[in-house]
Amino acid sequence: MNENHFNQMKTKGGFIAALDQSGGSTPKALAAYGVTEDQYTNEDEMFDLVHQMRTRIITSPAFSSDKIIGAILFEQTMDREIEGKYTGDYLAEKGVVPFLKVDKGLADQENGVQMMKPIHDLDETLRRANERKMFGTKMRSVIHEANQEGIKAVVDQQFEIGKRIIEAGLVPIIEPEVNINSQDKEQAEEMLKEELLKHLNELSDDQNVMLKLTIPTKANLYKELIDHPNVVRVVALSGGYSREEANEKLKDNDGLIASFSRALASDLHVNQSDEEFNEKLQKAVNSIHDASVNKN
Known part of the structure; x- marks a missing residue:
């Protein structure tokens, strides 16, 4: 583990940029950026375009380690280059700690939750994440209802896989998202907190995790x-x-602190001049940083 990265994630003020839209969510991310589905004919072209978008964000002067302390990447972004360097290396040199999204998407809803689909190639993915100098990983489940059995299953799965990630020398970001439109959101969050504490209290002193949660x-x-x-x-x-x-x-x-995706990039558009693009991104970065470090 990179101790400098660990210390930065533990103590530095700022927020984490989520740039990890995968195959299922990439068309929506591109559409919001002004790139419609008729502008690419296959998945390869789609991922080329989204990498261009992410490159534009990451290379912007607004994307600075003064306010952005980490970034979560999709696997294809990790394997691609920015200005002749692998994305993780480029980010690290910029002072931004790189993470990798490792989940394969969500299973169908059962017991009020969506667990993660099986991650059959996890060991190989973690090997490559270390090779590409990732500091940690991220994996997402979703909780739709205050269902005790479902919430327990989500957290059990997250920590079971999280411990494998820790063994590989990486820090897992455990993300059991609570749907903001849930009718019993507050109750679900109380249940989630208790399940998370049970697992956290069972970890040994040298087992460290991060949590990514819906704002309660x-x-x-x-x-x-x-x-x-x-x-x-x-x-x-x-x-x-x-x-x-x-x-x-x-x-x-x-x-x-924040780890926003859509809320970070919502004002960006493919047809903006570099000046306008950087200005819009800087405005978003400033506001998210302010909310992360300055509390009411």
């Missing part, structure tokens, strides 16, 4: 998780909230 309905609900000795950092997903709404909710939670 009850402010500071996750403070106990943030302060837990085995937790490097707790970060928040925007979950479909607008950037303004996500930022306001984030400010009410001490110690919680």
Whole structure:
């Protein structure tokens, strides 16, 4: 493990950029950027275009380690280059800690949750992540209802795989997202917190994780998780909230920092001049950084 990266993730003010849209979500990300499906004819062309978009974001002067402390990448982004360097190396030289999304998407809903699909090639993916100098990984499940059995299954699966990631020398970001439109969101979050604490308390002193959670309905609900000795950092997903709404909710939670995707890139467009693009990105970066470090 890179100790400098560990210390940065543990202590530095700022937020994590989520640039990890995969095969299923890439068309939506491109469409929001102004690239429609009639502009590419196959998956290879689609991934070329999304890498161009991510390259434009990462190479922007607005994408600075002064405010962005980490970035989560899709596997294809990890394997591609930016200005002649693998993306992880480029980010690290820029002072931004690289992470890799390792999940293969969501299974069908059962017991009010969507668990992760099996990750059959996890060991090989982790080997390559180390080779590409990733610091950690990220994997996502979704909780739709306050169903105790379902929430327990989600957290059990996350930590089972998380421990394999730790054994490979990487720090897992465990992401059991609670759907912001859930009818019993607050109750689901209480259940989730208890399940997370059970697993965290079973970790040994040298087993470290990060958590990526939906901003809770009850402010500071996750403070106990943030302060837990085995937790490097707790970060928040925007979950479909607008950037303004996500930022306001984030400010009410001490110690919680952002890891936004759509809320970071929502004002960017393929046809913007570099000046306009950088200005829009800087505005987004400034507001998300402010919400992550300046609390109400």
